[in-house]
Amino acid sequence: MALLNDQFEFTRPQALTLTAGLLQLAFGWFDVFGLDPNYHVVQIGVGALGVAMAWRHDLARMYGILLLLSFGMLAFSLNDLTTESFLEVRTALIGLVITLARPAKHAQN
Secondary structure, rough: EEEEEEEEEEOOOHHHHHHEEEEEEEEHHHOOOOOOHHHHHHHHHHHHHHHHOOHHHHHHHHHHHHHHHHHHHHHHHOOOOOOHHHHHHHHHHHHHHHHOOOOOOOOOO
């Protein structure tokens, strides 16, 4: 976590991780897509992990790699096209964006 002028500032990967974690929590808590209840538990767990890992830059990158690898493997292992497979591809792409996001440069005074 970068500190500047006694204020907390998140890098882009940290902000993306926090946003993805909160959205996963919301989608897991509210039945938005009409999914299997077991998948809601997975979404809540992934969301809580994202919120917890957003507080440090290196952990935010690790969260992106975990999403990319785990949900990417799940997406490629399925043979049918369902709502769950779409959400797995979406989550893997979110992990790719978090992993490849460049942190912002510090502003010069």
